[in-house]
Structures are given as structure tokens and as C-alpha cells.
Amino acid sequence: MNKKACTNCHFITKENVCPKCRSTSLSEDFSGIVIMFDPENSAIAKAMSIKEKGRYALKVR
Numbered sequence: 001m002n003k004k005a006c007t008n009c010h011f012i013t014k015e016n017v018c019p020k021c022r023s024t025s026l027s028e029d030f031s032g033i034v035i036m037f038d039p040e041n042s043a044i045a046k047a048m049s050i051k052e053k054g055r056y057a058l059k060v061r
């Protein structure tokens, strides 16, 4: 099964519902994967409003 990215919070998942924000708006059309280990000290995490560890898509269409 293909991975999808949440169009709301950009979290990458294989589920049909985002486990982070419960959004059902998921897209297979995403690019760039960011693995967030330390979101509290990451400029990218701040820019993307990420507060939890995990894998996120940079761009989701």
C-alpha cells in the first residue's frame, strides 16, 4: 500500500485517516520527506508547525 501525506499536518501514513490530526484528507501526491527527531530544536519543524516526532512531507498537493 502506498504512503500518503496528510494535507492538513503533512504527517506521512499508510492509514486512511491521519493518526495525528484525524483528518481524512490524505494525498499520495507529495514530495520531500522530513524525518523529525527533535522538533523542539528544529527550524524546519517550527516553519512547518510540527510538534511531534515522525515523518512528514515537505510538500503535499
Ligand SMILES: [Zn+2]
Binding pocket: 006, 007, 008, 009, 010, 011, 018, 019, 020, 021, 022, 023
Ligand atoms: Zn494530519
